[in-house]
Structure formats: structure tokens, C-alpha cells
Amino acid sequence: MKKIIIIITASLFLCSCKKEVKDKNQKLNVVTTTSMITDLVKNIGGDAIEVKGLMGSGVDPHLYKASEGDVSKLVNADIIFYNGLHLEGKLVEVFEKMESQDIKTIAIGESLKKNTLIGSDYFASNYDPHIWFSVDNWKIITSFVIKTLQEIDPKNAEIFKTNGEVYLSKLTELERKLEAKIETLPKEKRILVTAHDAFSYFGKAYDFNVVGLQGLSTATEAGVQDVQKLANFIIEKQVKAIFVESSVPKRTIEALQAAVKSKNHEVAIGGTLFSDALGNTGTKEGTYIGMFEYNVNTIINALK
Known part of the structure; x- marks a missing residue:
């Protein structure tokens, strides 16, 4: 992990100038961790953003470690969405390094009220991080992601709003089917x-x-x-x-x-x-x- 952090730090320094002169017409570059978050952000962003997920099908986020191949995705990101609540425990140090280098990192779990979370003694956050298995949680997180994308990419705010409303309606229909x-x-x-x-x-x-x-x-x-x-x-x-x-x-x-x-x-x-x-x-x-x-x-x- 220390080796990866050193590589990321060096890469951030080398890429800082390039990020300053980014083309204003270029799509927002979004990096996500788990496949659930990747799917959510793609539904909201549609063709207006570029989404790169770190974890694919069958990948266990509890044990996932950043590879050297992830470095270019992370250092070139405009924004990084991750679960938080120490789900991606082995990536916490990496995200802290991102923040110190002025790359926006967003823990979607922080959008939920603490009294709605299930307590856990097994995680440093003291909460169960498997928040996506409540559709109500996912609706709140969806609205949070919509607002966050609108703030960082205001020129596409209407696209995010429209896509988000469609997705929220699909989540409501999902709840009906499940019940x-x-x-x-x-x-x-x-x-x-x-x-x-x-x-x-x-x-x-x-x-x-x-x-x-x-x-x-x-x-x-x-x-x-x-x-x-x-x-x-x-x-x-x-x-x-x-x-x-x-x-x-x-x-x-x-x-x-x-x-x-x-x-x-x-x-x-x-x-x-x-x-x-x-x-x-x-x-x-x-x-x-x-x-x-x-x-x-x-x-x-x-x-x-």
C-alpha cells in the first residue's frame, strides 16, 4: 500500500499542470469504486460524463487494493465517488492522499443520517457499510449524487436532474415489485x-x-x-x-x-x-x- 501511495503522490505532482489547462468542453471525468456506485453514476450522468469504475463483477471491496493500473484513473479524476463507512478499507489512505492534492472525493455514505445506519463494532466507522441493500438509502444517495454532479458540472445540471428523476421513479417501482x-x-x-x-x-x-x-x-x-x-x-x-x-x-x-x-x-x-x-x-x-x-x-x- 505504501508503494501505491508513493506512486500516486508522484503522479499527482506530475499531472497537476495538465489538470489546470483541461478543455472546458471535455466531459467530466468521474471515477467510482464499487460496481453499484458505477451503475448509479452512469444512470445519472448518461452521455454527459465519463465514468471509470475500479471494481468489476465479483470483486470484494473489503479486500480490494489499489493496483498501479488504477493510478492513472485516480490522478486524472475530476471527482471520485466511493462508499465510505470503511467498506473500501484498504483504499482509505489513497483517498486521503487524493483530498490533500485537491481532487474531490465523495463518500456517498455521508449523505445518510447516522440514526438510519445500522451499528457495527467490526468497522472503524462503527456502522454497517452495506447501505445499498436499502432502496430508501439508495434513493437518498441518488439525490445526493445528482446534487453533487450539478455543483461540479453546472452546464449539464438539467441532464443530471432529468436522468435522476427517471432513475428515482425506477427505484420506486423496484420497491413495489420487491414488496x-x-x-x-x-x-x-x-x-x-x-x-x-x-x-x-x-x-x-x-x-x-x-x-x-x-x-x-x-x-x-x-x-x-x-x-x-x-x-x-x-x-x-x-x-x-x-x-x-x-x-x-x-x-x-x-x-x-x-x-x-x-x-x-x-x-x-x-x-x-x-x-x-x-x-x-x-x-x-x-x-x-x-x-x-x-x-x-x-x-x-x-x-x-
């Missing part, structure tokens, strides 16, 4: 067991008991006692299915399934959920809205 689907599952069956605890905001919004094998961060390894304890919980609650995550190795959930089987009980793997990253670009799951619909359909169909 209708979830209502088909009895409340006593709403127990969601996943590889790590990324779905607490989802659980709070839709009355699910969410249990993650690895806790909030994938940097935390699950021990034998954790597996055995959760296996007993699954048997006691007669949980029908447990879930793999696209950005987390499936061996942890397979170990949990095996532990349940060793106690003469069966639990199915209900499918793969997208937690810390979207699906492949060009697929339905490669968008925030498509990902959320896919997850809910997968969960409900497996637990019914």
Missing part, C-alpha cells in the same frame, strides 16, 4: 443465512432474520465453532436453504452445509446472491435494480 414478491413468503420463513453479513439493511426493510457466517467483513474468517453454532441454528429453525455470494468463496457455505448434514439434517444451497458487487456488465444482474430483483427472487423461491 409484492416478499409478501408471498410467510414471516416465520424469513431467515436469510449467507456467507457474510451483508444483508442487514435488507433484513431491516423486509423483516428478515439475517445471519452471516463470516460477520460483516469478509476479512474475518469463520472458525469451526462459528460453523457448528450456525449449523445448530439452521436445524433448530428448520431453515430450508442457505446462500452463496458471488464475491465470497463458496467453500464457507459448503462447509456449513456439510456441518448440518453431519448432524443428520439437510439444508439446500438456495443459489448465489450478489452482495458486494453486481453481476457481469450487460446482464440484468449487472445493474443495481436487476441485481436486487434477482436476489429477492432467488431468496423467496428457495425459502418457500
